[in-house]
Amino acid sequence: MTALAFQRSEKKILKPIEKLVYERPHSLDENHTHYCPGCTHGIAHRLIAEVLDELGLQEKAILVAPVGCAVLAYNYFDVDGAEAAHGRAPAMATGLKRVNPDSVVFTYQGDGDLASIGIAEVIHTAVRGENITVIFINNAIYGMTGGQMAPTTIPGQVTTSSPNGRDTAQTGYPMQIAELLSGLPGTAYSVRRSLHDTRHIIQAKKAIRTAFEAQLQELGFSIVELLSSCPTNWGMTPIKALDWARDNMIPQYPLGDYKVVDELKKKRRNR
Amino acid sequence: MAKGRIVIDVERCKGCELCRDACPQDVLMLSDKFNNKGYRPVFLLEHDNECTGCALCAIACPDACITVYRQVPQRRLHPAQTAV
Numbered sequence: 307m308t309a310l311a312f313q314r315s316e317k318k319i320l321k322p323i324e325k326l327v328y329e330r331p332h333s334l335d336e337n338h339t340h341y342c343p344g345c346t347h348g349i350a351h352r353l354i355a356e357v358l359d360e361l362g363l364q365e366k367a368i369l370v371a372p373v374g375c376a377v378l379a380y381n382y383f384d385v386d387g388a389e390a391a392h393g394r395a396p397a398m399a400t401g402l403k404r405v406n407p408d409s410v411v412f413t414y415q416g417d418g419d420l421a422s423i424g425i426a427e428v429i430h431t432a433v434r435g436e437n438i439t440v441i442f443i444n445n446a447i448y449g450m451t452g453g454q455m456a457p458t459t460i461p462g463q464v465t466t467s468s469p470n471g472r473d474t475a476q477t478g479y480p481m482q483i484a485e486l487l488s489g490l491p492g493t494a495y496s497v498r499r500s501l502h503d504t505r506h507i508i509q510a511k512k513a514i515r516t517a518f519e520a521q522l523q524e525l526g527f528s529i530v531e532l533l534s535s536c537p538t539n540w541g542m543t544p545i546k547a548l549d550w551a552r553d554n555m556i557p558q559y560p561l562g563d564y565k566v567v568d569e570l571k572k573k574r575r576n577r
Numbered sequence: 578m579a580k581g582r583i584v585i586d587v588e589r590c591k592g593c594e595l596c597r598d599a600c601p602q603d604v605l606m607l608s609d610k611f612n613n614k615g616y617r618p619v620f621l622l623e624h625d626n627e628c629t630g631c632a633l634c635a636i637a638c639p640d641a642c643i644t645v646y647r648q649v650p651q652r653r654l655h656p657a658q659t660a661v
Contacts, residue, residue, distance in 0.1 A: 321651070327581070328635040328645040339640060343616065344593030348639025355641075504599050504636045537593075544593040 331355035344544020346501040346534040353511045370395040374416035375449040393424025396431035399438045412439040417458040435492025435526040445534040453539030457481040460558045484531040488564035494526035496565040500533040502548040581630015581647040589642035590618035596634035
């Protein structure tokens with residue numbers, strides 16, 4: 307290349323431009339959350355909001371908030387919302403979906419709400435094959451009431467109501483919700499993901515997206531179980547709590563796809 | 578390596594340090610000052626300009642208080658320039 311040509315090409319070199327890589331999703335409200343520092347509820351909220359943004363569902367979505375730490379979830383999502391009685395979010399979502407079949411209805415429930423008091427509602431909603439999406443946050447403890455033993459507490463885990471660790475001879479075994487609901491014919495999508503590091507957070511977002519797509523395709527009931535942390539009630543720093551979730555919760559609650567109907571598998575292959 | 582920068586919503590930050598744990602470049606630090614909620618918010622160490630704009634901090638942030646920008650070149654550099 308001649309010196310002149312090089313000078314010309316040099317002139318054309320422009321300054322690098324700044325590209326927006328990541329911003330707060332629009333489906334999240336401006337309110338500050340009341341969650342403890344490092345609580346993965348915030349991550350789950352953000353992932354749902356990102357998926358609603360990507361699928362363009364903000365105007366169509368209806369959130370059914372639970373009772374538990376996420377009781378004020380309707381303050382944090384910029385979508386329509388309703389507050390259900392304790393454990394009854396899937397029942398309320400059933401009604402909302404049946405009268406508004408064009409809307410996208412999802413519930414956001416913790417383990418006390420879904421696995422304990424609301425287990426009948428979620429099972430019968432899945433049995434009926436209601437076309438709703440359930441986001442289930444499993445942190446192995448009752449968060450809002452002060453860290454008591456939940457149905458999902460893992461054997462040997464110390465909580466305020468099991469100070470010597472959960473004794474399976476007395477209180478039974480942890481409840482595996484994703485496996486349980488995968489056995490029902492009305493369920494279209496039942497998976498378990500974790501939120502303990504960035505790789506798993508990205509996988510969790512894909513699962514939430516697929517769950518909403520299952521609802522948009524009217525395939526039936528979809529549930530995403532998210533392994534989550536509770537730094538305050540586990541008595542750990544946020545980072546240690548995520549390590550504890552990785553080391554103790556994942557062996558008890560293996561991650562994976564427990565039921566994916568064929569229509570969703572085809573779509574995934576085409577993508 | 579790519580260059581980036583992040584903008585942190587200081588009042589929203591709760592100082593949980595999950596972004597610090599996720600950052601591969603180790604350029605995030607907790608501030609010595611407190612925000613209005615009484616937490617020590619995180620800030621970007623800018624003097625070395627080592628942030629690559631990978632957005633892993635934003636993916637790990639539970640309070641969605643991080644906005645990420647990355648510098649993208651508009652034209653490729655001439656080989657004679659990159660060889661220096």
